[in-house]
Structure formats: structure tokens, C-alpha cells
Amino acid sequence: MxxxxxxxxxxxxxxxxxxxxxxxxxxxxxxxxxxxxxxxxxxxxxxxxxxxxxxxxxxGEPLAYLVGEAEFRGRIFQVSPDVLIPRPETEVLIELALARMQGLERPRIVDLGTGSGIVAISLALECPQAEVLAVDLSPAALAVARTNAGRLGARVDFRAGSWFAPLAGERFDLIVSNPPYVAAGDPHLALNGLPFEPQMALTDGADGLACIRAIVADAASCLKPAGHLLFEHGYDQGEASRNLLTAAGFQAAFTHPDLAGIDRVSGAHL
Incomplete structure (x- = not known):
């Protein structure tokens, strides 16, 4: 042959x-x-x-899982079925986060639900003066993220737990997250290789906003004065996300589209 x-x-x-x-x-x-x-x-x-x-x-198995790696922002990250495959639209979250860290001497950043670590590691490498923490509920996902950080030379403090639980008493300049936001039963979960990806990282098992609600509700207690919260969400969740932020006391809630013009990231500040 x-x-x-x-x-x-x-x-x-x-x-x-x-x-x-x-x-x-x-x-x-x-x-x-x-x-x-x-x-x-x-x-x-x-x-x-x-x-x-x-x-x-x-x-239907995704190519990235077959070869064990995927590219994100010009870097190669190891992936496994324990983590989501990196997607280019998440770069919007990185760009918005970097813009908000400009001018801060030593910003503290936490990435909630880090998965393979692409957000936390990218921020640590592209904002080297920052102190970056990353949280995930899955020990298997954290193992992948730690491996990626080691391979790429990123300084990230990884912690196991649910959302803010491992961060008691700590304050940050920026909270970022790409949480599960697909509603249970959404037909997209059966398409494009998604059945092979970790369902707990894709869907909250409810209406798609449960994890976003939890993050928005508790974010203020972990933010410094004027601190920012940014999170990725679904194409039809921009308005709901802004309403949640405003109701929680955040200021200047906004939604930013990805390169395809689809609502992708919402955020606000204290």
C-alpha cells in the first residue's frame, strides 16, 4: 500500500x-x-x-479526538473526549478579556469551567503580567489543562470545584467563562460530532441559562471594584444574558458578536 x-x-x-x-x-x-x-x-x-x-x-468522531490535538490561536492544545474541542469563536472571549486588562499592572483573572485550558492558558501567555487561575469540576479535564499549560509554558493555578467554590475570599479583576449553554434536547447536540464531546460541558440539562445564572449571581462577590465579567453563550442568549447582568447590579451590559456576526459573548462591570 x-x-x-x-x-x-x-x-x-x-x-x-x-x-x-x-x-x-x-x-x-x-x-x-x-x-x-x-x-x-x-x-x-x-x-x-x-x-x-x-x-x-x-x-462521526471528531478529527481532533482521533489525533489528540487541536489548534487555537496558533497554538496546539492536547484534547481528549474529557474536554470540548477548541472552537475559533471562543477567540472573541480572549480578545475582549485582553482589552480589559490593558493598563493593569498585575491583573488577577479566573477562568470558570476551563476544560482543556485554552482560555486561561491563552490569557496567561498573552498577558504575562497577569495572575491566572482556572477552575473545573472535572478532574479529567483539569489533567488535560495542566498538561497543556506545561507543554506551552503557561503559569496557571488550576483548582478543582464547581464555579466559585474553590475561590472563597478571593477577588479578581476579571472573571471569564465558556460555560455549558446548550439547552437540553436541543437538536444541535446530535450534530457535527457533538455526541462525542462531554455533555456536561455542552448542556446544563435545563434551558441553557442555568450555569450563566449561577455565574452572574455570584460573580460580584469575587470581583474587585469595577471588575469585569465576560462569558460565552449561545446565538439566541444575548438579550437574556444582558438582562441577568443588569438585574445582578452590573453596569454597561453588552453583547459582542463573533466573526460570523452571531451573538457570542456578553459582559459587564461592577
Whole structure:
């Protein structure tokens, strides 16, 4: 079996780009190798791995879980089925957070529900003067996040627990979160590989706002004066999020869209 023949085997089963990427991961070859030397033989172990991956990808399993990593903001993060796969729309949360940290000498930031750690680690690397903490209820997710922080050289204090529980008595300049916000029974949960992702990180099992309500309700007790709260949410939750923030005593509640023009992040300050 050659590299060129291996790609042909996957034709009609999975997307051509996915087939190429899986073959590169399985064999260690490059895109240039595939183009210039398609006659290169594929050794048996790599061929077996590639075939297994093609079948799993054809069954809907996300590519990132097959190869164990995904890119976010130009960095490679390890992922597993214990954490959500990084999505580019979360970059909006990072950009808004960085803008609010400008001019602060040593801001304290906490990321609630950190998952693979993409938000906390990105902020720690891009705002190196900050003290960054990250909280998650899942020990398995925290293990992935700690591994990513170590690989990427980010200083993050990881803590286990639910939302603000591990932060008693502490105050922050900024609270950020990408909480579960998909409503139970939403048909999107059955699409685009979501059945393979951790459901507790996708849905609150209720109306999609339960976790946001909990975060907004307790955020003021962990914020410094004039501190900011920012969180990601669903496409139709901007108005509800702003109402929750205003009702909790926050000022200047807003919603910011992602690059597709979809409401993505809401926030406010004390």
C-alpha cells in the first residue's frame, strides 16, 4: 500500500482533507510527501492506524479526538473526549478579556469551567503580567489543562470545584467563562460530532441559562471594584444574558458578536 493508494481507500468515506490529515498523522509524512512522492510505501502499523481512524471518522468522531490535538490561536492544545474541542469563536472571549486588562499592572483573572485550558492558558501567555487561575469540576479535564499549560509554558493555578467554590475570599479583576449553554434536547447536540464531546460541558440539562445564572449571581462577590465579567453563550442568549447582568447590579451590559456576526459573548462591570 502506498500513500496515494491510501488516500484512494478513504475516498467516498470521509472528507478529502480529513483523509489527508489522518494519513499525515498516521505515517508522519507531510503534505509535500503526498504530492511529490505518492508512491512511498505505508508500513503495516501506520496502515492499520489509518484504516481505524478512517472508519471512526466516517462514524462521526471528531478529527481532533482521533489525533489528540487541536489548534487555537496558533497554538496546539492536547484534547481528549474529557474536554470540548477548541472552537475559533471562543477567540472573541480572549480578545475582549485582553482589552480589559490593558493598563493593569498585575491583573488577577479566573477562568470558570476551563476544560482543556485554552482560555486561561491563552490569557496567561498573552498577558504575562497577569495572575491566572482556572477552575473545573472535572478532574479529567483539569489533567488535560495542566498538561497543556506545561507543554506551552503557561503559569496557571488550576483548582478543582464547581464555579466559585474553590475561590472563597478571593477577588479578581476579571472573571471569564465558556460555560455549558446548550439547552437540553436541543437538536444541535446530535450534530457535527457533538455526541462525542462531554455533555456536561455542552448542556446544563435545563434551558441553557442555568450555569450563566449561577455565574452572574455570584460573580460580584469575587470581583474587585469595577471588575469585569465576560462569558460565552449561545446565538439566541444575548438579550437574556444582558438582562441577568443588569438585574445582578452590573453596569454597561453588552453583547459582542463573533466573526460570523452571531451573538457570542456578553459582559459587564461592577
Amino acid at each position: 502506498t500513500l496515494g493508494e491510501a488516500l484512494t481507500v478513504a475516498r467516498g468515506k470521509i472528507d478529502r482533507l480529513d483523509a489527508r490529515l489522518l494519513l499525515e498523522y498516521a505515517t508522519g509524512c507531510t503534505h509535500t510527501d503526498l504530492l511529490a512522492r505518492p508512491e512511498t510505501p505505508v508500513i503495516a502499523p501506520a496502515w492499520a492506524q489509518y484504516l481505524a481512524w478512517v472508519e471512526r471518522r466516517a462514524a
